[in-house]
Amino acid sequence: MKVMIRKNADGRLSVYVPKKDLEEPIVEQEKPELWGGRITLANGWQLVLPSLAPDTRLPITVQAQRLGEKE
Numbered sequence: 919m920k921v922m923i924r925k926n927a928d929g930r931l932s933v934y935v936p937k938k939d940l941e942e943p944i945v946e947q948e949k950p951e952l953w954g955g956r957i958t959l960a961n962g963w964q965l966v967l968p969s970l971a972p973d974t975r976l977p978i979t980v981q982a983q984r985l986g987e988k989e
Contacts, residue, residue: 919984921965923952924977931976933959956985 922934923944931944931952942963948955954969964985970978 919982919987920979921982922977922979923967933957933965933982 919935919937922936923931924934925931931947932941933944934941940961942959942961944957945960946958948957951972953967953972953974956964956966958964965982966985967982968980970980
């Protein structure tokens with residue numbers, strides 16, 4: 919699924935899912951650099967993000983995979 923990752927004025931990361939009109943903060947991330955690992959959103963969803971350079975600028979739209987979602 920396509921998601922937008924952005925950082926708010928307080929420096930907190932959030933994910934926006936356009937098809938669900940859902941925006942949730944990231945509460946846990948597997949890797950400190952964010953990319954190429956699993957993240958957990960405040961609503962409990964877990965997403966796997968693609969591998970990108972650690973200095974990738976935000977906001978960015980990426981293709982993420984939701985864990986536990988039936989295809």
